[in-house]
Amino acid sequence: MSSERDTAFVDLRAITKRYAGVTALDSVDFTVQPGEAVCLAGENGSGKSTLIKIISGVEPATEGTIRIAGQERRTLNPRISAAAGVMVIFQDFSLFPNLSVAENIAFATQLSTHERFYKAHATKEIARKALERIGVEIDLDTRVESLPVAQKQLVAICRALASQAQLIIMDEPTTALTEKEVRRLQGIIRMLKEEGVAVIFVSHKLAEVLEVSEKVVVLRNGKKVAEGPASEFDTKSLTYHMTGRDVPEVPPSDIMPGAETLLQVRGLSKAGAFEDIDFDLKTGEVLGITGLLGSGRTSVAKALFGLVSPDAGSISIDGKTIPTGDPQAASEARIGYVPEDRLTEGLFLNQSIVRNVAVGRLDAHANGGWLNMSALVDEAAEWLKRLKVKAPDIEAPVQSLSGGNQQRVALARWLSRAPRVLILNGPSVGVDVGSKADIHDIVRDLASKGIGVIVISDDLPELLATCHRILVMRDGRIIDALDGKTVSEDDLAHRLAS
């Protein structure tokens, strides 16, 4: 045991991290050997991002000791951590879209050499070497913004390698990749491991990376609940450890007989985003739209709510065409949209909980512009109660709530408007397991009341637990329409990424 620790590249012991009374990590031990690939698994909120932040020096640990590259690190910040060879590749890759491939790869290296002048030749040399190392060819002069997602990821990997990475931490590396691209990534990972570079995969979808990993560590509610050789885990056992139970979600009940067509989408197209989107939604139906990152699923959702102006096509409710590209018109037609990113798009973080709901009903309680404040607040409070938002004080800023409660606040705003069509983009992203099941309950309940619900998600169990039908998108097109009751998770996963 001790010898294992002596050789470890990263060795964390009894790491505890508390934020304002919330224990994000509770006495977690974690080691990574040189050349080892580790899967760090856990639901959102399990503490896996906190652990990564501690290793990369973004957040200090409250308690515990950190050793990186054989040295105990009492003070750690991102620079020290990077100098020791820890490189994090975030899901958005943190590249400079307006710079060339070569400049992006060489950027960090050049900073660390304290070179005062930019040398085009040296830049390309650094980039070429890094690309050669992983055996990939990308034009060095191409601007990064014009690259497909998979190649951006390769650029990010090269940037890490160029900075002498000893450990590369990859956050959700496969979310945006097709099966073929995943296989290429696996090949690169194997090669890096042979060179002694360690890798940590952070993910809640691990099937693809399990086969190139030696070790799996599962976190739940800030505690390490499982650790072992990757060969001892499969998707099912991982899910069990991550959630702490075999999530027996109730499948959606049948659509009411005699349900009428509520929403009709015909030939909706937008250059570069989506093409020829056709579908119907019945009253009381839950329709899933899925696809990899960049498949166009979010653009379609935004177009339905008027946030994206389509070039062609029509959207109608009850046979009445509504103007496209106009959120007010969509909202008046009683389409609701709960966005993907609660923190930047969905909520007014520093405003009170009650205001975040009430903002949806200002017109209903305005008399010639003047608000009936008590009616407005009472109604919002009533919705908060109905959705079981746990808040000690509804006048407190909404940012004081947990992810699950925040999502309920976002839902409450739209539900108070009595929507006919409700679009939920990533309804349980960043929400704990318990709240997730509750949100699924809410979705099924809404459908049973005759609301047409569209769930945009890449969380396959979530889709299977809530949707009557599932549309699969790729490259901006709908490539499959599946029956939510009969399709299996594996089948869905295959269609998604093939």
Add this chain to the structure above:
Amino acid sequence: MAAHAPTKSTFASPEFRLLVIAVFVFALMAVLSPDRFLSSQNLISMAFQFPEFAILALAMTIAMMTGGIDLSVVGIANLSAVAAAMILTTYADPAMPASQSVLWLAIAIAVAIAIGAMAGLVNGSLVAFFGLPPILATLGSGLVFTGFAIAMTGGSAVMGFPDTVAVIGNAKLLGIPVPLVIFALLAVLLHLILTRTAFGLRVTMYGANPLAALYAAIDINRMLLKVYVIAGMFASVAGLIIMSRANSAKADYGSSYLLLAVLIAVLGGVNPYGGYGRVIGVVLAVLSMQFLSSGLNMLQVSNFARELIWGALLILVMVINTNAVTALRASLKPSK
């Protein structure tokens, strides 16, 4: 603990801090120069002085609530005043009986406020439809408005009004200076708009998070237009008061008021990034600034030094606010 919470937050609010500052500055000036500062003459003269820039500060406040700013307020004030002055000097003879000149005054006021509204519409369109940053849009439009005023007057002052014009700036209503009455009415109106109307709540929410406002299906363009129109109309009222008190209108009056209006709004606790601001805070900031300004005057501090003090104060207040924000953030985060 819970029982103490409300009192604590009352005392910790920026408005309470401002009350303390206003009282402190008043007391300081009263001690430094008791016979002059506390004289009824000085108190009345202060009440005539501050409404013009205080109303500009109200205009600034509503723009800042959206995370924007209106640097054209002084330009709008002067353009409106020049237009009103030209109507008055052209059509209302100083010898005209009051009953007739009042009619021309009313027309001049209406035109001035309409010009303020149109100027605001221009600003709002630049910000809403063209997406220009408010600071640049209004910096540019302010120069254009001033340019118009110069073109209309050739750069010289327009004067020679009938006596009725003086009512706006120099008369008293039930013993209260008319400019102060106008300011009080506008302050109450803005307070009600911001706190009691759907529009006001939208302004606050948009200021707090413009993207979330878009996703909440708020008609952002319409709201922004209204914001800058209101700011423009307030600015033209300030312009009319300046015109009346100076008994003339000129393209470059009140140029020092722009910085002062920004300073007052920021000092008054309005968040320059948007989403927070209370009229009561702005009113208290106005009083503090007026006490300070009169006091400095009595202590014979030069005008140039005063500008320096305003600038330094603006930076200081903003720095204090950021530190306060970081401290607040820090107190929210770790439990050690």
